[in-house]
């Protein structure tokens with residue numbers, strides 16, 4: 419065989435094989451679709467279970483994200499208000515200021531004396547008349563502290579603890595009447611959101627494992643039904659990849675159908691909740707609307723579900739193939 | 746083309762199904778593999794299909810020891826074989842066309858080529874025009890001929906048949922054997938296992954006789 423004729427022929431053979439290869443992908447997809455359809459009830463059941471396993475963590479995710487949207491962001495650096503006792507003398511107040519400034523966790527101290535506080539109040543017309551009638555100044559002196567406490571890596575749990583600790587420490591000082599930590603509830607909320615996200619990740623992992631098992635089981639049953647066919651395909655020289663392909667498509671299709679059902683459920687849930695939310699929002703003159711699944715998130719969910727489905731099928735087929743024929 | 750070199754096969758926990766089998770079969774040659782039930786005929790064919798591995802000895806096909814063929818290469822090796830079974834193993838949920846096309850599809854043959862070759866193979870076994878039928882609507886002899894069409898559609902160099910006439914009456918059996926003869930004449934190595942003594946008497950070809958796993962060639966001219 420001379421070179422000039424051998425090369426194009428080999429090339430021709432390869433391009434034929436490639437066309438056959440893609441042809442088989444298309445045929446496998448069509449075959450999988452046909453089989454899912456011919457076994458509608460079982461397919462619908464599998465897709466529904468997959469949908470639930472996806473929808474539950476997705477709904478929790480949306481809930482957490484919506485609460486996070488509602489929660490105002492944390493102020494950085496954290497702030498604290500220290501009110502002195504009204505009976506405190508000028509020297510005691512000066513001592514307290516020095517003490518606060520010297521504290522390692524305090525960055526700046528801004529002082530508002532009782533008189534200054536009263537003057538600020540008096541500027542507001544509605545209070546002016548009322549204040550005139552008072553025998554003495556009822557306002558305490560106020561120290562506003564900005565703290566050298568920052569959340570490390572967004573770890574708001576630790577920050578909340580340290581703030582609480584600092585508050586107790588300052589509260590114990592003799593001249594201090596009250597320490598106010600306006601943002602403590604917010605710190606707590608953010609800490610809880612963080613915890614919720616962690617729990618969510620764990621729950622999602624568990625449910626996704628369930629998806630792998632459910633899809634794997636459906637594929638396993640499909641393989642059992644097609645045992646005869648698989649044996650014949652192997653006898654006539656079909657590779658494992660060839661046998662596997664239609665099942666991988668079936669797994670991916672289960673994933674996609676499940677994800678589509680889950681998205682549909684989530685969209686209708688947010689739509690229903692948003693109707694009552696907008697009624698509530700009109701009452702409170704707010705604009706709040708629940709955030710449903712976004713385009714990008716939905717696309718990602720579909721792709722990830724398809725991949726997860728195919729992966730589950732891959733495991734199931736690989737395990738079954740060895741059981742079917744010796745080789 | 747096929748060479749058995751002192752091949753033995755012992756199933757795990759069983760007695761020896763084949764003991765030190767020696768024979769050669771060239772391209773364009775046909776041999777009948779005879780022997781009582783349990784003599785080891787199917788075992789010998791399974792070794793050739795690499796469904797089982799020999800316990801001892803070398804099994805050479807075109808010079809390659811397929812007893813040691815890596816698992817990954819088994820599918821590609823099997824594409825040189827055509828295999829016919831007693832129970833024909835047709836897929837009942839597909840048409841005759843789809844059954845016959847299977848060996849071509851697994852090796853990625855283009856669809857226009859598939860159509861051409863399936864038609865030719867069905868014509869060769871006398872079933873032209875049956876492409877669209879379901880296997881279960883055919884008679885036993887027709888089903889077996891579909892099985893043969895599937896075994897030769899990809900132009901294998903070796904044709905193996907395990908009791909291909911087991912379920913058929915003598916007339917149909919003779920017809921099937923004539924088909925094998927035709928493939929032999931076109932250069933294929935044909936090995937047919939059968940315990941049908943009558944069939945053996947009719948045909949003028951090599952006879953390899955198995956008796957409890959021991960193989961001997963019957964010399965018909967004595």
Ligand SMILES: Nc1ncnc2c1ncn2[C@@H]1O[C@H](COP(=O)(O)OP(=O)(O)O)[C@@H](O)[C@H]1O
Nearest residue numbers: 756757759762781782783784785786787788789
């Ligand atoms: N998978 C197997 N495991 C154990 N023993 C087997 C197996 N297959 C066949 N045998 C034994 O090997 C011997 C030969 O069987 P086989 O090759 O099927 O004979 P034949 O096809 O000539 O009837 C028999 O004794 C049979 O019981």
Ligand SMILES: [Mg+2]
Nearest residue numbers: 786787788907
């Ligand atoms: Mg047998």
